Structures are given as structure tokens and as C-alpha cells.
Amino acid sequence: MSNEQSKLLLLGIGGGGGRIVAAARASYTGDMRVLCMDTDALSNREIQQVADVPCILFGAKRLAGNGAGGDLTQGRDAFRDESQLLEPHLEGVRTAVIITCLGAGTGSGAAPEVARVLRGMGIVTLCIATTPFRFEGKSRQEVADRVRSSIGSRVNAFADIHLDDLFAATGEETVEAANRAADKAIARAVTLLWRVVSRTGFMCSDPERLHNLIAHGLRTRFDSVAASGDNRAARLTETLKANRILRQSDGDRARAIFVGILGGNDLCLAEINGIMKTLRDWYPLADCLTEVATVLDPELDGRIELVVFAFESCALADAAAEPPLFDPDNITRQPKPPKSPKAAKSPPVDAEVWEGYNLDEPTFRRHRIRLDP
Numbered sequence: 001m002s003n004e005q006s007k008l009l010l011l012g013i014g015g016g017g018g019r020i021v022a023a024a025r026a027s028y029t030g031d032m033r034v035l036c037m038d039t040d041a042l043s044n045r046e047i048q049q050v051a052d053v054p055c056i057l058f059g060a061k062r063l064a065g066n067g068a069g070g071d072l073t074q075g076r077d078a079f080r081d082e083s084q085l086l087e088p089h090l091e092g093v094r095t096a097v098i099i100t101c102l103g104a105g106t107g108s109g110a111a112p113e114v115a116r117v118l119r120g121m122g123i124v125t126l127c128i129a130t131t132p133f134r135f136e137g138k139s140r141q142e143v144a145d146r147v148r149s150s151i152g153s154r155v156n157a158f159a160d161i162h163l164d165d166l167f168a169a170t171g172e173e174t175v176e177a178a179n180r181a182a183d184k185a186i187a188r189a190v191t192l193l194w195r196v197v198s199r200t201g202f203m204c205s206d207p208e209r210l211h212n213l214i215a216h217g218l219r220t221r222f223d224s225v226a227a228s229g230d231n232r233a234a235r236l237t238e239t240l241k242a243n244r245i246l247r248q249s250d251g252d253r254a255r256a257i258f259v260g261i262l263g264g265n266d267l268c269l270a271e272i273n274g275i276m277k278t279l280r281d282w283y284p285l286a287d288c289l290t291e292v293a294t295v296l297d298p299e300l301d302g303r304i305e306l307v308v309f310a311f312e313s314c315a316l317a318d319a320a321a322e323p324p325l326f327d328p329d330n331i332t333r334q335p336k337p338p339k340s341p342k343a344a345k346s347p348p349v350d351a352e353v354w355e356g357y358n359l360d361e362p363t364f365r366r367h368r369i370r371l372d373p
């Protein structure tokens with residue numbers, strides 16, 4: 001694994017986060033530093049069957065490897081008991097991408113505590129979290145909202161994905177098939193991100209650029225789309241326009257966007273321009289920092305894959321903004337301070353006279369004494 005790649009960590013917390021990380025690792029053929037952690041020993045074993053991913057089992061003394069049972073307090077306390085298990089896996093890490101599922105259990109309980117540890121070590125962190133279906137009820141949504149607020153205050157950038165939006169494209173599939181499709185959707189976006197920052201292209205990116213964007217990202221939206229065959233760029237654009245997750249991003253608040261475009265040797269500049277024109281309609285690109293990276297892979301001939309991250313805040317964008325031009329006709333003049341009132345003159349005082357002498361007059365004058373020069 002390259003030195004730069006080893007500084008970027010993909011971390012899955014809880015069963016749901018672990019499944020997504022395992023799917024991303026299984027589909028990525030390059031170097032990827034990954035780690036999963038859970039209170040459920042069975043879940044860890046299943047993850048390792050999908051991909052060669054190191055897994056931490058924490059809270060074994062408290063929960064005996066049986067999981068948190070949907071209790072976020074148990075998940076939180078289990079990690080607090082054994083937080084030292086995580087630290088050896090963070091050596092050299094500069095940027096971490098956390099993936100978890102909120103609502104109850106290990107992910108909701110441990111994710112804020114993990115974020116606190118990462119922050120304490122100076123690791124820049126992006127958290128990607130799913131939130132419950134609406135049909136799961138108000139209580140689970142309220143839990144997710146509280147946990148989301150707690151995580152958001154401890155990470156640099158936070159992206160939440162509502163499961164209703166994520167599953168909107170699964171149609172009438174079975175629950176099991178829909179779950180796999182949703183996990184793969186997030187895993188695909190993460191995999192594309194890793195490919196963009198680790199491979200050279202016509203326009204390059206790297207883990208350090210991603211680090212800088214995440215460091216000032218705050219609220220974030222992201223997703224990926226793909227198209228192949230004839231008119232692929234036009235069909236990808238139409239898919240992009242219908243994307244419910246990205247369209248929820250408040251365009252006028254986006255301060256930076258990261259766009260990764262992957263294609264074969266047949267990728268054309270006109271196709272890149274068409275994709276960017278669609279994004280320009282969503283985000284005021286003149287007012288926000290835009291990072292565009294391309295990866296050319298012969299295996300993608302006839303296909304285009306796209307990943308987009310929109311960051312609500314970015315200090316880099318503020319620093320890059322041009323200073324305002326001087327306009328002499330539009331000067332805000334400060335009002336003059338009020339004049340201090342003049343002190344009133346004191347009334348004249350009568351001279352002090354004694355035996356015909358004015359005592360206010362100097363002695364040498366009263367006695368007509370001449371002073372030699």
C-alpha cells in the first residue's frame with residue numbers, strides 16, 4: 001500500500017456500516033485501508049466472509065459478543081470500556097471516512113465516541129450515516145436525530161442518507177435484494193471516491209486534496225451514477241437530474257463540490273462539459289470551490305461513472321474568493337462624530353486689591369523694580 005493511501009482510512013461501525021465497508025472493499029481491486037468494528041461477533045465473521053477486512057470486536061466483557069440488542073447506551077458503553085482497541089489501527093491516518101447506520105444499537109451508540117477519539121488524535125473525519133425509514137416510527141427517528149447532532153459536532157463533515165431516498169430506486173424488489181442494492185449504492189460511491197483519489201487521470205486528485213475539503217466540509221451530500229452505451233453522457237445527465245439524494249442539497253449553500261468522473265479512453269471533453277453544465281445548474285460554481293478529477297481506465301470503455309460530493313462550507317473556497325473591487329461611487333461614508341460641546345467661559349473674577357495694590361500683579365511690577373536683561 002502506498003504511503004499516501006495508508007493515510008486514508010475507511011471505517012465501518014456496527015453491522016450496517018460494516019456490511020457497506022465490506023462491499024466497498026470487495027469491489028475495489030487497489031489498495032484500500034479499511035477497518036470494521038462491532039459488538040456482534042457473528043456480524044464480524046459474516047463481514048470477513050465477504051472481504052478480507054480486519055474487524056474489532058469490542059464490548060466482549062459487557063455483551064459477550066452478542067451485540068448491543070438495539071440499545072445505543074450499550075453500544076456507547078461497550079466502546080468506552082475498550083476504546084484502546086481502536087488506537088493501534090489509527091497509526092499514520094490523516095483522513096477517515098466513517099460509515100454507520102443510525103437509529104439504535106452499536107452504530108448509534110459507538111459512532112459519536114469513535115468520532116471523539118479521532119478528533120482527539122487530529123484525524124480529519126467525514127461521517128456517512130443512514131437514517132431510519134419513516135415507517136419505523138418517530139422514536140427511532142428521534143434517536144437518529146440526537147445521535148446525528150452529537151456526531152456532527154465531533155466530525156469535520158457529515159453526510160446523512162435517508163433510507164426512504166436510498167431505496168426509492170429499488171422498485172418492487174424483495175427486502176433482501178433491496179438491502180443489497182442499497183448497501184452497494186453507498187459502497188459504489190465510496191469505491192469511486194477511492195479510485196478518483198488514488199489513480200492518475202487527465203485531471204488528477206489525491207488523498208491530500210480530499211483531506212483539505214473534508215477538513216472544512218460541515219454538512220455534505222453525495223451520491224454516484226453511471227451510464228453506458230450510446231448517448232451515455234445524455235442518459236447519465238438525466239439520471240443525475242432525477243437523483244433524490246443530490247437534489248436535496250441546498251445549492252446556494254454549497255461552498256465546494258468534488259466531482260469524480262471515471263471513463264474509458266473514449267471519454268470526451270464534450271461529455272465532461274455536459275456533466276458539469278448540469279451541476280452548474282444546481283450549484284453556483286462561480287461562488288464555490290470546484291474540484292474535478294478524471295480517471296481513465298480502458299476497462300470502462302463505453303461507460304461513464306460519476307461521484308459527486310457537495311460540501312456546505314469550505315474555508316478553502318472563502319480563501320480563494322477574489323477581494324471586492326473598489327467602487328468610488330459606492331462608498332459607505334461613516335458619519336462624522338458629533339462635536340464636543342465647548343466649555344462655558346468662566347465669569348470674570350474681580351482683582352484682589354490691598355491698600356491700593358493689585359495683588360494679582362507681579363511684585364516687581366507693583367514696586368516698579370527694573371530687571372536687568
